[in-house]
Amino acid sequence: MRDMMELMGQVNTIANAYKRSQVLFTALDGNVFALLEQPATAELVADKTGWNPRGTAMLLDGLVALNLVTKENGAYRNGEAASACLVPGAPAWQGDILRHTQASWPAWAELSKCVATGDCSSVREYELSGVALRNFILGMDNVASFSAPEVLHAVDLSRHTRMLDLAGGPATYSAVFLKAHPQLRATLFDRAAVIALAREKVAAAGLEDRFSYIAGDCLSDPLGGPYDLVFMSNIIHSWSPEQNEAVVRKAHEALAPGGSVIIKDFIVDNDRSGPPFSLIFSLHMLVHTPGGGTYTFKEVEGWTDRAGFLPGRAVSVTPQTRLWIADKP
DSSP: OHHHHHHHHHHHHHHTHHHHHHHHHHHHHTTHHHHTTSOBOHHHHHHHHTOOHHHHHHHHHHHHHTTSEEEETTEEEEOHHHHHHSSTTOTTOOHHHHHHHHHTHHHHTTHHHHHHHSSSTTTOOOOOOHHHHHHHHHHHHHHHHHHHHHHHHHSOOTTOOEEEEETOTTOHHHHHHHHHOTTOEEEEEEOHHHHHHHHHHHHHHTOGGGEEEEESOTTTSOOOOOEEEEEEESOGGGSOHHHHHHHHHHHHHHEEEEEEEEEEEOOBOTTSOOOHHHHHHHHHHHHHOSSOOOOBHHHHHHHHHHHTOOOOEEEESSSSOEEEEEEOO
């Protein structure tokens, strides 16, 4: 009976996960976590937010249930995770990426249609702009600020002097690389609207004199060069296999002899048995892009081999973040 109850619990936890996320998103939208850096009653939070006291108390109790908030003598206060990740300006601020995740719900609500048709074309063609684009790009920075140092420690960039950060978003990775390697300069290639956001981050890092920019569509526009490093972080999952093969070929053309391409993504095992995050993320691409998904090492290896790279090598950074590195002869 206990085993059956555990199985039922597993299923029900999955089925009710959306309730937990809605508690988090509602509190984030109301700036509740900023209010709870000091102990506060439900009445005080209701007064600050303009919410109903009864509903506010229920929401705060929900945050207690999620272990995001503690409660003592009727006063609520942020727990460790909330203080570190959910207060604006906090060391591990995740608010931008959470707002992007929140905005993904309408697309996920159409999952059954996308599964039936094999893509999202019957539902939407997903292209961000305005506030949604800013949340996405800054959300990438929320995450990359912690993963970029891990990538830096996993690879040796000491021989490189000119890198292309292809579809580099907020330039987080290239900025971290440049700070660690004074000889390195970077060109960021992305859409014009994204470059405007990246310039803010580059300026804040004090690296303006070591960055240049190319605005365009990397599927159709020239990449510039020659470079001795092309870095592609979390972009292959947005495109179809055919598009990825074409971009990898363009990366090869943009590299000087002896240069390297580093493909960082949620690369999955060749039998597609894991990692779990990457398998779920493939569905995220199904509902958001016409042809994207997550790809196996074998698939990525095929692209670099056919482009003319030397045999590549895999490097694991985290359980879900993996690199594929290949050199041009």
